[in-house]
Amino acid sequence: GAVVSQHPSRVICKSGTSVKIECRSLDFQATTMFWYRQFPKQSLMLMATSNEGSKATYEQGVEKDKFLINHASLTLSTLTVTSAHPEDSSFYICSAPPNPTGGGTEAFFGQGTRLTVV
Amino acid sequence: KQEVTQIPAALSVPEGENLVLNCSFTDSAIYNLQWFRQDPGKGLTSLLLIQSSQREQTSGRLNASLDKSSGRSTLYIAASQPGDSATYLCAVDNDYKLSFGAGTTVTVRA
Numbered sequence: 001g002a003v004v005s006q007h008p009s010r011v012i013c014k015s016g017t018s019v020k021i022e023c024r025s026l027d028f029q030a031t032t033m034f035w036y037r038q039f040p041k042q043s044l045m046l047m048a049t050s051n052e053g054s055k056a057t058y059e060q061g062v063e064k065d066k067f068l069i070n071h072a073s074l075t076l077s078t079l080t081v082t083s084a085h086p087e088d089s090s091f092y093i094c095s096a097p098p099n100p101t102g103g104g105t106e107a108f109f110g111q112g113t114r115l116t117v118v
Numbered sequence: 119k120q121e122v123t124q125i126p127a128a129l130s131v132p133e134g135e136n137l138v139l140n141c142s143f144t145d146s147a148i149y150n151l152q153w154f155r156q157d158p159g160k161g162l163t164s165l166l167l168i169q170s171s172q173r174e175q176t177s178g179r180l181n182a183s184l185d186k187s188s189g190r191s192t193l194y195i196a197a198s199q200p201g202d203s204a205t206y207l208c209a210v211d212n213d214y215k216l217s218f219g220a221g222t223t224v225t226v227r228a
Contacts, residue, residue, distance in 0.1 A: 043122075043218040076171070112162075
C-alpha cells in the first residue's frame with residue numbers, strides 16, 4: 001500500500017513555543033491530506049483538510065490561527081501548533097488518499113505524533 | 119453530521135475465543151468503511167476496507183460485514199491470540215473525511 005511518513009513521532013515543548021509536524025507521501029502525490037487529533041481514550045477527530053495550492057479547510061471549533069497548515073508541495077503538508085499550551089497535548093495524525101477523485105479508496109495514515117506541552 | 123458508535127468499549131476474552139466487535143453509523147451515504155488496529159501510543163494499521171457496494175471482506179482470521187442500509191458493521195476475529203490485544207477502530211468514509219468510532223479495546227488473556 002501507499003506509504004505516508006510523519007515526523008517527529010514524539011515531541012516535548014515548552015508552553016508558548018511553536019511545534020511543526022510534517023506529513024509526507026513517499027510514493028504518490030497527494031493533493032489533499034487530512035489532519036486528525038486524538039485525546040487520551042477518545043476517538044480521532046478530523047481537524048482540517050490540507051489542500052495543495054490553496055488554503056486549508058478547518059472543521060468547526062478548530063482555531064485556524066493556532067493550527068497553521070501549509071501544503072507546500074504534492075508530497076508534503078505541515079501542521080504548526082503555534083503558542084502551544086498544555087491543553088494542546090495530544091496525538092496528531094495525518095492521512096493521505098492516493099486518488100482524491102472522490103471517496104472510496106483506502107486511507108493511509110502516518111505514524112502519528114505525540115505532542116506533550118509542559 | 120456522521121456519528122459512529124462502537125460497542126462494547128472494552129472486551130476481555132481468553133485465548134482461542136472468537137471476537138465480535140460492533141460498529142454503527144447514522145448516515146448511510148458512505149463510500150466505504152474501514153477497520154483499523156491501534157496499539158498503545160502508536161498510529162493506525164488498516165485491517166479491512168469494505169466498499170459501500172460490498173457486504174463483507176475477509177483477511178486471514180478477520181472478517182468484516184457491512185449492512186449499509188441499517189448502518190452497521192461487524193468485525194469478527196476468529197481464534198483470538200494475545201497478539202490481537204489492541205484497540206480496534208472503525209471509520210466511515212464520507213468523501214475521504216473519515217468519521218471514527220471511539221474504539222473497542224480488546225484484551226486477549228493467555
